[in-house]
Amino acid sequence: MKASLLIKKQKELFLLPLFFLSLFYGISAQASHIRAGSIYYQSDTTAARNPLRYFFTLVTYSDAPPAFEDLEATLHFGDCNSQKVTRTSRTLVTASSGNYFMNVYRFEHTYTGPGTYTATYTVGSQGGIVNIASSLKRDFYLESTIIVDPTLTVNHSPKFQHHPLDVPVRNHVFVHNSGAIDAEGDSISFKLVTPKASNGVSACGNPIGVNTPGYSGLENFLGAPVSTAPAGVTLNRSTGLLTWNTPSMQGTYNVSILVEEWRNRRLIGTMVRDMLFFVLENPPVVTGVSEEWQTQVSAFPNPASSTLTMKVPAFIQVRGTSLYNAVGTPVTLPAPVKTKEGWTFDIQGITEGFYLLHLRTAQGTMVQKFIVKR
Numbered sequence: 001m002k003a004s005l006l007i008k009k010q011k012e013l014f015l016l017p018l019f020f021l022s023l024f025y026g027i028s029a030q031a032s033h034i035r036a037g038s039i040y041y042q043s044d045t046t047a048a049r050n051p052l053r054y055f056f057t058l059v060t061y062s063d064a065p066p067a068f069e070d071l072e073a074t075l076h077f078g079d080c081n082s083q084k085v086t087r088t089s090r091t092l093v094t095a096s097s098g099n100y101f102m103n104v105y106r107f108e109h110t111y112t113g114p115g116t117y118t119a120t121y122t123v124g125s126q127g128g129i130v131n132i133a134s135s136l137k138r139d140f141y142l143e144s145t146i147i148v149d150p151t152l153t154v155n156h157s158p159k160f161q162h163h164p165l166d167v168p169v170r171n172h173v174f175v176h177n178s179g180a181i182d183a184e185g186d187s188i189s190f191k192l193v194t195p196k197a198s199n200g201v202s203a204c205g206n207p208i209g210v211n212t213p214g215y216s217g218l219e220n221f222l223g224a225p226v227s228t229a230p231a232g233v234t235l236n237r238s239t240g241l242l243t244w245n246t247p248s249m250q251g252t253y254n255v256s257i258l259v260e261e262w263r264n265r266r267l268i269g270t271m272v273r274d275m276l277f278f279v280l281e282n283p284p285v286v287t288g289v290s291e292e293w294q295t296q297v298s299a300f301p302n303p304a305s306s307t308l309t310m311k312v313p314a315f316i317q318v319r320g321t322s323l324y325n326a327v328g329t330p331v332t333l334p335a336p337v338k339t340k341e342g343w344t345f346d347i348q349g350i351t352e353g354f355y356l357l358h359l360r361t362a363q364g365t366m367v368q369k370f371i372v373k374r
Contacts, residue, residue: 034060034061034062034070034123034124034140035060035061035062035063035100035165035276036060036061036163036164036165036273036274036275036276037058037059037060037061037121037140037142037164037274038058038059038142038144038160038164038271038272038273038274039056039057039058039059039075039119039120039121039142039143039144039271040056040057040058040059040144040156040157040159040271041054041055041056041057041119041144041146041156041157041269041271042054042055042154042155042156042157043055043152043154043155043156045154049154050110051148051149051150051152052110052111052112052113052114052148052150053108053109053110053111054108054109054110054111054146054148055106055107055108056075056077056106056107056108056109056119056144057104057105057106057107058073058075058104058105058106058107058121058142059102059103059104059105060073060102060103060105060123061093061100061101061102061103061163061164061165061276062100062101062103063100063101064092064093064099064100064101070087070103070123071086071087072084072085072086072087072105073085073087073103073105073121073123074121075105075107075119075120075121076119076120076121076205076206076207077107077109077111077117077119078117078118078119078120078145078206079111079112079115079117080202080204080205080206081109082205083107083108083109085105085106085107086105087103087104087105088104088105088106089103089104090102090103090104091104093163093165100165102163111148113148114148114149114150115148116145116146116147116148117145117146117148118143118144118145118206119143119144119145119146120141120142120143120206120207120209121141121142121143121207122139122140122141122142122198122207123139123140124139124140128251128252129252129253129254129276130221130249130251130252130253130279131215131216131217131218131220131221131253131254132195132212132214132215132216132254133213133214133215133216134214139197139198140274141195141196141197141198141207141209141274142272142274143196143209143271143272144157144269144270144271144272145269145270145271146268146269147267147268147269149268152263152268153184154184155184155186155261155263155268155269156182156183156184157261157269157271158180158181158182158186158188158259158261158271159180159181159182159183160178160179160180160273161178161179161180161181162176162177162178162179162352162373163352164178164273164274164275164276165275165276165277165278166275166276166277166278167277167278167279167280167353167354167371168244168247168277168278168279168280169247169279169280169281169354169369170223170246170247170248170249170250170279170280170281171223171224171246171247171248172226172246172247172369173226173228173229173243173244173245173246174242174243174244174245174246174247174277175241175242175243175244176241176242176244176275176277177239177240177241177242178240178257178273180240180259182261184263186261186262186263186268187261187262187263188240188259188260188261188262189237189238189259189260189262190235190236190237190238190239190240190257190258190259190260191235191237191257191258191260192217192233192235192242192255192256192257192258193256193257193258193272194211194212194215194217194256195211195212195215195254195255195256195274196209196210196211196212196256196272197209197210197211197212197213215254217233218233218244218247218253218255219232219233221247221248221249221253222245222246222247222248223246223247223248223249224246225245225246226245226246229243229245230243230245231245232245233245235257240257240259242255242257244277247277247279249279250279250280250281251278251279252276252277252278252279253276253277253278253279254274254275254276255274255275255276255277256272256273256274256275257272257273257275258270258271258272259271259272259273280354297310297311297312297313297316297359297366297368298310298311298368299311299357299368299369299370302370302371303370303371303372303373304347304370304371304372304373305347305372305373305374306346306347306348307344307345307346307347307348308344308345308347308357308370309339309341309342309343309344309345310336310342310343310344310345310357310359310368311341311342312342312343312359316361318343318359318360318361320359320360321333321336321343321345321357321358321359321360322357322358322360323350323355323356323357323358324355324356324358325353325354325355325356331350331355332349333345333346333347333349333350334346334349345357347372350372351372352372352373352374353371353372354369354370354371355369355370355371355372356368356369357369357370
């Protein structure tokens, strides 16, 4: 009898840590599923237009398959009011770093009068971010600021043509362009900013955003520079082109860009785009081919959308090609066509992302990286 009680007690003591461990990982999984996002806005464009009425679209990117799903989302409108809605849509996005879901939620709100209002969204934290200390403790936070003014005509926030998930390669120059466009032709400017985290709520319930504690900018993670590109980390204020010369360490990085919308030199709205970059290990560039010959091989355009041309000197005899995505999975590609410029590949059938093209030549195998963006 005493022996059986002792065994039972030992089992309980053994299972108790497992219970708390599973509870911790369950919470962590729920807390770290959101990866990136933005809040879009637009003024009322209906027939009975109300200049105080605005529509908002929250777009978030989450892991797929999800450890936890946000079937609902709450947006705070910046005037002590909020709205909870069910998810409008969920779309699978295939990227070189993995699969993600793009989640869309739609809101509308009528303000009581003109003014400057900041719409905010916050949810459980991201995790595993290299450039944020204790990133699991940081709540994911987004904001967009609008100017509600009856004298302004119809206005839409800028839209982004490219997903906020990208794949740099260690010790290679990385370039990212969000592809921002504005429906009304308003001027757009870009700034690198510190990502924000939620730090409680105001007296009326609006989330309070503060600069994320423990955040380090990309300029603190620089590898060997390439002389042909701008040094360090730069963001073109007019085009939004981000250049990182070069990433030094493999891992996941968080970056936020403040996008400002201007009309007749007047600031009429801002939005923060929260992004994730997944830096991969530096791939081998040359296998059995001299560096001198490798430098004479190039791919253009890069990034590419429909076709990719490999410029190869005539003395290098190409015997075959093979294509791999960022995680090393073979990708089927139609046979290239020989042109005056080089070998042209039809890449319309492959998804956006980072790829390695292996050229088998009489002199050895060359590896050329390129990016597909549309």
